[in-house]
Amino acid sequence: xxxxxxxxxxxxxxxxxxxxxxxxxxxxxxxxxxxxxxxxxxxxxxxxxxxxxxxxxxxxxxxxxxxxxxxxxxxxxxxxxxxxxxxxxxxxxxxxxxxxxxxxxxxxxxxxxx
Amino acid sequence: xxxxxxxxxxxxxxxxxxxxxxxxxxxxxxxxxxxxxxxxxxxxxxxxxxxxxxxxxxxxxxxxxxxxxxxxxxxxxxxxxxxxxxxxxxxxxxxxxxxxxxxxxxxxxxxx
Numbered sequence: 001x002x003x004x005x006x007x008x009x010x011x012x013x014x015x016x017x018x019x020x021x022x023x024x025x026x027x028x029x030x031x032x033x034x035x036x037x038x039x040x041x042x043x044x045x046x047x048x049x050x051x052x053x054x055x056x057x058x059x060x061x062x063x064x065x066x067x068x069x070x071x072x073x074x075x076x077x078x079x080x081x082x083x084x085x086x087x088x089x090x091x092x093x094x095x096x097x098x099x100x101x102x103x104x105x106x107x108x109x110x111x112x113x114x
Numbered sequence: 115x116x117x118x119x120x121x122x123x124x125x126x127x128x129x130x131x132x133x134x135x136x137x138x139x140x141x142x143x144x145x146x147x148x149x150x151x152x153x154x155x156x157x158x159x160x161x162x163x164x165x166x167x168x169x170x171x172x173x174x175x176x177x178x179x180x181x182x183x184x185x186x187x188x189x190x191x192x193x194x195x196x197x198x199x200x201x202x203x204x205x206x207x208x209x210x211x212x213x214x215x216x217x218x219x220x221x222x223x224x225x226x
Contacts, residue, residue: 004157033213043158043203043216056212090157098207098214102148105157 002026004106006091012112018079021109025072025093032074033103034066037088049074050097086113116141120204120217127194127224135189135220137204145206147180147187148214152201194224
């Protein structure tokens with residue numbers, strides 16, 4: 001079974017631009033979560049989707065948004081990029097969600113904002 | 115809110131040494147507890163988990179016991195190998211929250 005696939009692997013953007021990151025979950029998994037990883041703040045929860053519905057959202061500004069498609073693939077978008085948005089963005093999938101099954105993480109998208 | 119505190123390290127050990135990484139938590143509900151491991155350049159992998167008090171999670175020689183009375187979930191391994199070098203994260207998931215709350219991570223380096 002293929003794992004969680006995140007594209008692109010690396011991204012360099014300029015302040016003020018917007019960016020879209022993509023995540024393809026493991027086949028059959030309906031829950032997709034996104035996390036931001038930085039050296040200073042560690043791993044922080046962004047949001048979680050299940051069957052195209054956002055079930056939970058972390059404490060991030062509205063510039064961070066996401067969506068999930070009917071095939072469970074997910075995208076997250078960051079608008080008006082700031083230097084502090086430089087991070088590793090990790091996507092994770094599971095069959096039903098965090099409470100009932102462990103998360104399977106992708107290798108992440110490394111975003112650098114200059 | 116929920117939180118996880120773990121020793122940040124870095125931790126450097128010789129091969130075959132005993133490993134303990136401390137983890138304590140604060141949660142409003144009755145959480146599930148996890149240890150994840152991250153190898154360089156990769157995402158996180160679930161190492162072990164425990165869902166109720168006194169449960170012991172184990173995998174690849176690593177163990178951790180869910181201690182409700184001390185709100186702890188310390189990771190242990192009796193004899194580490196060079197291949198165990200990685201960053202280890204303790205995490206919790208409170209019931210109904212659909213999210214993981216992570217500790218800051220502990221970098222482990224094992225020297226031959």
